[in-house]
Amino acid sequence: MDHTPAPTGRTRLDSYVDRYAARTAGMTASEIRALFSVASRPEVVSLAGGMPNISGLPLDVVGGAIADLISDAGPTALQYGSGQGTPELREQICEVMALEGISAHPDDVVVTVGSQQAVDLVTRIFCDPGDVVICEAPSYVGALGVFKAFECEVVHAEMDEHGLRPDALRAAIASLCEAGRRIKFLYTIPNFHNPAGVTLSAERRPEILEICREADVLILEDNPYGLLGFDQAPMRALRADEAEGVIYLGSFSKTFAPGFRVGWALAPHAVREKLVLAQESATLCPPSFSQMAVSSYLREHDWQGQVKQFREMYRERRDAMVDALEDLMPPGCSWTVPSGGFYVWLTVPPGVDTKAMLPRAVTARVAYVPGTAFFADGFGSSAMRLSFCYPTPERIREGVRRLAGVLEEEMELRATFGATGTHEALTRSRYDGPGSDQA
């Protein structure tokens, strides 16, 4: 049976249309999001998705560990647990963070449902509608979605090839203070930035900390890719040199597997207390089963050896993408060369609108994420995020070849019609980013 209620006369096909919260105003269907449905087909080389490539995981080992977990500790693994997370995993998380110079106590760690939930919880406890969050330009689409959901105002600060520019941060803070605005925190991804692909240089880190310390701005350091550097030892975390002014977020999604949805927040004591209460309100507790599975993996398996394998695989894919871009991209394009992580940020010649070009790309069987998804203010139309984490090196080259052809056609079209501007005013209030499997 089709259970849709029969309309009578006048209908909006949504019985609750006048009851939604005002913050749902931007939750609308979008052509761009619909196009990502095509990107999921195998004929399309998707350079859009940010899915970790877990093909190298020893699934037999993981499967055995999970079977043992159920047989040995099933009643605990399948039961509710603590809102803060299991003690064993929190201890292990401290060992993981020590690789980036962080000295922390397990009591200050809160396990979350992926670090995405940690962004949500931190925003939930800090931000009222209208509060300001400073983000890099561009910034992570999933975090921007959270800030929008909590009705924050996002102010972007520019980056360059060395990461967040201290002068841009200083200027943003000064301008906001002058306007009497309340800055709740700086959201930053210092390592192998999503989507920009750049890393905050070691030289800039103390300066960023100092700027925030002076202005009394809390830092939310989101670091899911920190252990995935190709050419160097892990960078020293901001949190390693500032315990009180930084909330650090980590994740096992990239170093192990995203399906477990295990991440964490390391926060100053008072903040941690509130995060636990917020976590209990949101989920009661992070999943015991996932936490114990991750603990078992960390305890029983050479997880650092596995991360090393991931790094080598991603490095090969990064090289394939950068080589292909150098060989195939038309003049006028530029791109970042990441030293880790998953993403390249491609800037296209002036006049080309990557959002308007996406249908043409999908027709050519290649997908990317338009740059506008990574800005809260509609900017970014002359850039796109390319992801190299999932396709094989051969598919990456083929995808870049297709993309280059699309770009050349688009440039020709733009040459015919002249610079046409962008749809910035139309995109400001709408989430046009990819879904959860693409973010």
Add this chain to the structure above:
Amino acid sequence: MTQTDPSTGASTGRVVVVAGGLSHERDVSLRSGRRVADAMRGAGLDVEQLDADSTLLPRLAEDPPSCVVPMLHGETGEDGAIREVLELLDLPYVGARPTACRSAFDKPTAKALVEAAGVHTPPSVCLPHETFRELGAAAVMSALTDRLGLPLMVKPARSGSALGCSVVRSPADLPHAMVDAFAYGALALAERFVVGTEVAVGVVDTGDGPRALSPVSIHPDGGVYDYTARYTAGSTEFQVPATLPQDQAAECARVALLVHETLGLRDVSRSDLIVDDEGTVWFLEANVAPGFTETSTVPLAVQADGLELGALCAELVDVAVRRGPARA
């Protein structure tokens, strides 16, 4: 599994709904397919939903269904290609034959045929990108606005779901609109924008001749029935039967039936129309695989007319099964 429809006595075996595909409207197609498949299951049919990919033909060949319901939107689905292939496989299907699909899907062709049958359609010009490049975009656009005036509706010549469509109110907006339309195809159609009430009229034929469903008038919050207005529940108000004087509603129904017959459509179609302030009914486009999503107009009209969606689809399948396969 074979079902027997007690009202007709016909036997209907397994039905395959084909949805998805690689067109820009994949997402809409999947939603339409899911709703139609669910509705037919509710009516007691044995239904399987398949994507249009490289596994489709082997599966159809291995276990031929009694009927295929193509719910693919956009190219392949509506340009006749999938139906051509179904005819190659000797499979009965619901909907128009390939030649009719080609005429209906190509907007300039459909407009010309319908206009020749005496139906008003807004004046329009259809051009490829190459023409603008070779003759100079500014000169061509100037000639275009001189002839058609403003505002204009610019859209891809072969596409659906309002993808790539823009209303152009000043000459400065035209280049952008052309670029957006060309993002979805090689031909762009610029059409004089008719101010009025947008109306969709479904036509169904369950064996006793085509009949028009109640016209549905469409009142999007933003004034333009674009992709967002079409697929965000709550953002458009629909009125069914349409808020039109009786004679205008009757004229909409007459036009939709005339379009259905003129284009040689079969089983089900939808005509998109505008009724202007003087009460003139203008034809905009025809759909050979109209949407059946939760926010689509044909299911709305079906329910408003007291029909049950699953039962109606089952009847259309029954007609197709009785008709049997068509040879390409």
